[in-house]
Amino acid sequence: MQIPKPLPILDDPTSAEYWAGLKRHELLIQRCKKCNHHQFYPRVVCAKCLSTNLEFVQASGKGRVHTYTVIHQAQHPAFAADVPYVYAIIELAEGPKVNSNVVECNPDDVVCDMLVEAVFDDVTPEVTLVKFKPAK
Amino acid sequence: MNSLRGKAAIVGVGELKPIKKAPDDKTGYGLAAESAAMAIADAGLAREDIDAILIEPPLVEPHMGPPSYMAEYLGIPIRYGATGATMGASAASMVWRAAAAISAGLCHTVLCITGELIDPMKMAMLMSKYEPGRGLFGPEEQYSAPYGPAGAPTSYAHIATRHAFEYGTTDEQRARIAVDQRTNACANPKAMFYGRPITIEDVINSRVISSPLRLLEIVMPVSGAASVVVTSAERAKAMRHPPCYILGAGEYISYCDLTESPHTTTSPVKESARVAFEMSGYNARDMQMVQAYDCFTITVMITLEDAGFCPKGESGPFCWETDMTYKGKLPVNTHGGQLSFGQAGLAGGMSHITEGALQIMGRGEERQIKDLDIGFINGNGGYMSEQTSLIFGTEATL
Numbered sequence A: 001m002q003i004p005k006p007l008p009i010l011d012d013p014t015s016a017e018y019w020a021g022l023k024r025h026e027l028l029i030q031r032c033k034k035c036n037h038h039q040f041y042p043r044v045v046c047a048k049c050l051s052t053n054l055e056f057v058q059a060s061g062k063g064r065v066h067t068y069t070v071i072h073q074a075q076h077p078a079f080a081a082d083v084p085y086v087y088a089i090i091e092l093a094e095g096p097k098v099n100s101n102v103v104e105c106n107p108d109d110v111v112c113d114m115l116v117e118a119v120f121d122d123v124t125p126e127v128t129l130v131k132f133k134p135a136k
Numbered sequence B: 001m002n003s004l005r006g007k008a009a010i011v012g013v014g015e016l017k018p019i020k021k022a023p024d025d026k027t028g029y030g031l032a033a034e035s036a037a038m039a040i041a042d043a044g045l046a047r048e049d050i051d052a053i054l055i056e057p058p059l060v061e062p063h064m065g066p067p068s069y070m071a072e073y074l075g076i077p078i079r080y081g082a083t084g085a086t087m088g089a090s091a092a093s094m095v096w097r098a099a100a101a102i103s104a105g106l107c108h109t110v111l112c113i114t115g116e117l118i119d120p121m122k123m124a125m126l127m128s129k130y131e132p133g134r135g136l137f138g139p140e141e142q143y144s145a146p147y148g149p150a151g152a153p154t155s156y157a158h159i160a161t162r163h164a165f166e167y168g169t170t171d172e173q174r175a176r177i178a179v180d181q182r183t184n185a186c187a188n189p190k191a192m193f194y195g196r197p198i199t200i201e202d203v204i205n206s207r208v209i210s211s212p213l214r215l216l217e218i219v220m221p222v223s224g225a226a227s228v229v230v231t232s233a234e235r236a237k238a239m240r241h242p243p244c245y246i247l248g249a250g251e252y253i254s255y256c257d258l259t260e261s262p263h264t265t266t267s268p269v270k271e272s273a274r275v276a277f278e279m280s281g282y283n284a285r286d287m288q289m290v291q292a293y294d295c296f297t298i299t300v301m302i303t304l305e306d307a308g309f310c311p312k313g314e315s316g317p318f319c320w321e322t323d324m325t326y327k328g329k330l331p332v333n334t335h336g337g338q339l340s341f342g343q344a345g346l347a348g349g350m351s352h353i354t355e356g357a358l359q360i361m362g363r364g365e366e367r368q369i370k371d372l373d374i375g376f377i378n379g380n381g382g383y384m385s386e387q388t389s390l391i392f393g394t395e396a397t398l
Helices: A016-023 A077-082 B028-042 B066-074 B087-103 B120-128 B139-143 B152-167 B171-185 B200-205 B269-280 B297-306 B315-321 B337-341 B350-361
Strands: A028-032 A054-058 A062-071 A085-092 A097-101 A115-122 A128-134 B008-015 B052-056 B080-083 B109-116 B208-210 B224-232 B244-253 B290-292 B374-381 B386-393
Touching: A016 A028, A016 A054, A016 A128, A062 B152, A062 B208, A085 B152, A097 A128, B008 B028, B008 B087, B008 B350, B028 B066, B028 B109, B028 B224, B052 B066, B052 B087, B066 B080, B080 B087, B087 B109, B087 B224, B087 B244, B087 B350, B087 B374, B087 B386, B109 B350, B152 B208, B152 B297, B171 B200, B171 B297, B171 B315, B171 B337, B224 B350, B244 B269, B244 B350, B269 B297, B269 B374, B269 B386, B290 B297, B290 B350, B297 B315, B297 B374, B337 B350, B350 B374, B350 B386
Parallel strands: B052 B080, B052 B109, B290 B374
Antiparallel strands: A028 A054, A062 A085, A062 A115, A085 A097, A115 A128, B008 B224, B008 B244, B109 B224, B244 B386, B374 B386
């Protein structure tokens, strides 16, 4: 039996709107209506001012590779066939950082501070992931 | 000012030799108890002399009440019980929490316990059944797990990549940590890699696991356990070993996942070490040894920089030029570090405490640092997220 890759928790009330956004190919992050702080991952409070008055806004999808690694030995068996692949921390133009893959390029061509843009990968009929490719 | 300086000391050490293959007939708690009994005996104490237990529970053996379980298991009633809960830094955390509880008069003699039984097959099976939200780090894993992170090496590789980008640190410079620590392990018969020296070339030629980190820059999971006895300075004087006094302590935690770190290449050690040094009245230049948590080579380098042993960003050239063996200018991880001693899960962090204490007591045997009076000990948890710094010293440093 083939072991599937881990998928998000779709019935989690904190993350449901985020995953629904990706399904529409929109990258949503939280904005605090009180102090205008943008944050990721979705939380119940603003990590800057502790306000609970938060909304989801659409991010530009633009960012840069803050740092990355090329994984040559996967931990989860479902990723074993994908090596080598890039697992990175992307700093979004709006400020928050997210974990993702850098795709559509040779892993050896990835460098820190490289400009990237979001691409949407429909991995199952229900789930879409946001990945990043070198910016044009 | 209230301070823990010189209020308590480590007076007993118990540590199992790391075990490569997990024994079928034991548990992590069982190994932990074995090391606890060794520590009590090493201090020359009886069970009745212990009145508090701090424990970092084994990762894969969930229990709702680890301190009461251990109290029951060892037959030791206690006035104070708690868990470490700062991951790899827990051992260091427990030492200052013991000193604080003693200083506050809650108890007088504390057992600090760690132990782990790791079966690689069981861990692999757990991983293959892994679902976000059912792992060790809460529902937020759903934002990373679908992209295939490969455990701790991934996050430390992120630090190493960014450090190389910002400061030009090279693979060879990182390799120096692994090589010098292996030299130390070759003077420690208990170490997993005793008798197996390595060269810079060996490290560079080992396979890349998560770039830029290679196999010989990454700890080997083993089973094991280690415990120490901490008591008041007053009681410590009458005990059989020269006391290892706790001169300073500092802890700092501001995030859990590396992605949430504001700096990536600057860690909370900057603050934990500053507080520990300030409490002790000494600074990095006074330190004659460093026992610093080393899950990976880069971990030690960031720690040395942020604790002030070299300027920020210069740990590469610093490590390349400094002899970090037990005979060297700045001995680092004289037991071999977890890289060469073996990492018994969350008990791995205790190996830096036991080694620091044995060295201060003058019980380092073949690897004993000459004319040693004072040293810097650092516990690191998660993704450099939890940091606990301690200063250990002999009676002469009080």
